[in-house]
Amino acid sequence: xxxxxxxxxxxxxxxxxxxxxxxxxxxxxxxxxxxxxxxxxxxxxxxxxxxxxxxxxxxxxxxxxxxxxxxxxxxxxxxxxxxxxxxxxxxxxxxxxxxxxxxxxxxxxxxxxxxxxxxxxxxxxxxxxxxxxxxxxxxxxxxxxxxxxxxxxxxxxxxxxxxxxxxxxxxxxxxxxxxxxxxxxxxxxxxxxxxxxxxxxxxxxxxxxxxxxxxxxxxxxxxxxxxxxxxxxxxxxxxxxxxxxxxxxxxxxxxxxxxxxxxxxxxxxxxxxxxxxxxxxxxxxxxxxxxxxxxxxxxxxxxxxxxxxxxxxxxxxxxxxxxxxxxxxxxxxxxxxxxxxxxxxxxxxxxxxxxxxxxxxxxxxxxxxxxxxxxxxxxxxxxxxxxxxxxxxxxxx
Ligand SMILES: [Mg+2]
Numbered sequence: 001x002x003x004x005x006x007x008x009x010x011x012x013x014x015x016x017x018x019x020x021x022x023x024x025x026x027x028x029x030x031x032x033x034x035x036x037x038x039x040x041x042x043x044x045x046x047x048x049x050x051x052x053x054x055x056x057x058x059x060x061x062x063x064x065x066x067x068x069x070x071x072x073x074x075x076x077x078x079x080x081x082x083x084x085x086x087x088x089x090x091x092x093x094x095x096x097x098x099x100x101x102x103x104x105x106x107x108x109x110x111x112x113x114x115x116x117x118x119x120x121x122x123x124x125x126x127x128x129x130x131x132x133x134x135x136x137x138x139x140x141x142x143x144x145x146x147x148x149x150x151x152x153x154x155x156x157x158x159x160x161x162x163x164x165x166x167x168x169x170x171x172x173x174x175x176x177x178x179x180x181x182x183x184x185x186x187x188x189x190x191x192x193x194x195x196x197x198x199x200x201x202x203x204x205x206x207x208x209x210x211x212x213x214x215x216x217x218x219x220x221x222x223x224x225x226x227x228x229x230x231x232x233x234x235x236x237x238x239x240x241x242x243x244x245x246x247x248x249x250x251x252x253x254x255x256x257x258x259x260x261x262x263x264x265x266x267x268x269x270x271x272x273x274x275x276x277x278x279x280x281x282x283x284x285x286x287x288x289x290x291x292x293x294x295x296x297x298x299x300x301x302x303x304x305x306x307x308x309x310x311x312x313x314x315x316x317x318x319x320x321x322x323x324x325x326x327x328x329x330x331x332x333x334x335x336x337x338x339x340x341x342x343x344x345x346x347x348x349x350x351x352x353x354x355x356x357x358x359x360x361x362x363x364x365x366x367x368x369x370x371x372x373x374x375x376x377x378x379x380x381x382x383x384x385x386x387x388x389x390x391x392x393x394x395x396x397x
Contacts, residue, residue, distance in 0.1 A: 217263065
């Protein structure tokens with residue numbers, strides 16, 4: 001990793017644009033959005049049905065966890081080794097631990113903390129009228145770092161609270177990424193304008209989905225990119241996160257998968273260093289229309305250890321199996337590369353698209369942290385409540 005020293009607490013002016021009434025450009029009182037598609041109808045493009053509901057929010061969060069858990073046993077196996085171990089179809093079912101749960105990894109842990117950071121930032125913006133969103137999400141990642149056995153930063157004592165940190169099942173190390181650990185343990189806040197390193201590992205995109213549930217597409221892109229840049233300073237490390245969040249936001253607005261992917265490509269084009277992400281997304285769009293096997297297609301996109309490849313593989317799997325959650329996540333984990341992350345991102349996308357009701361109940365029943373994932377999904381849907389309970393659950397710091 002090529003760590004550059006970032007300026008501590010460097011600010012991006014866009015994130016200070018929070019008015020006295022607690023509203024940001026394009027967002028309403030819940031901190032969410034002014035939706036151009038409130039009724040789920042999109043004029044010339046025909047009818048679009050909004051997926052802003054518990055079924056699709058839960059599908060995104062739980063679906064990601066299931067993809068993550070499905071891929072975990074084969075993360076470091078190449079495809080031929082997976083086939084030798086599991087047969088010609090590869091791994092096709094969740095492996096359940098002696099505790100009776102299918103275990104999630106750092107991808108799902110960090111996704112939960114992204115969601116928590118977003119809700120806490122939203123609370124701060126609405127209750128205090130000003131918020132630097134990445135700083136609050138950085139605090140959430142520092143809480144995740146503490147769950148990995150790292151000490152608290154004593155000068156940030158105020159950030160070690162809220163309900164998620166007290167969930168015992170989160171206090172396990174499940175293959176945390178070195179880039180996330182080193183960037184966060186530096187105590188510095190990476191930003192797009194002051195990159196903390198030159199990493200484009202997939203640790204930024206794998207945790208970005210909640211930004212897509214919470215913000216409208218363009219804001220989701222901006223926020224998720226900046227949240228990923230906290231730990232990943234290469235454009236493909238943070239723009240891949242922006243593109244994923246854009247796609248999920250577009251899906252929640254009611255767009256189909258192909259249109260959402262094309263929209264993400266168009267949005268990427270506005271940002272410096274977008275070429276690798278665009279190339280991988282374009283491959284996903286093109287290969288999903290061919291008859292080659294999933295493994296052949298995925299091998300031409302990459303192995304998924306880096307952000308743009310993880311995004312491309314996941315989008316390919318979703319586009320190739322748009323009505324089949326199981327088929328998509330099975331395709332997403334049976335390859336040479338980073339199976340839990342590509343499984344998690346595919347599960348996020350297709351879970352948001354199909355909803356929890358289209359995920360096998362037998363998988364939902366055994367996924368670790370199911371109730372926590374559902375709680376967080378439901379809270380993302382609510383967005384904000386002006387009461388004491390919410391303030392304790394998601395303190396604005
Ligand atoms: Mg992982």
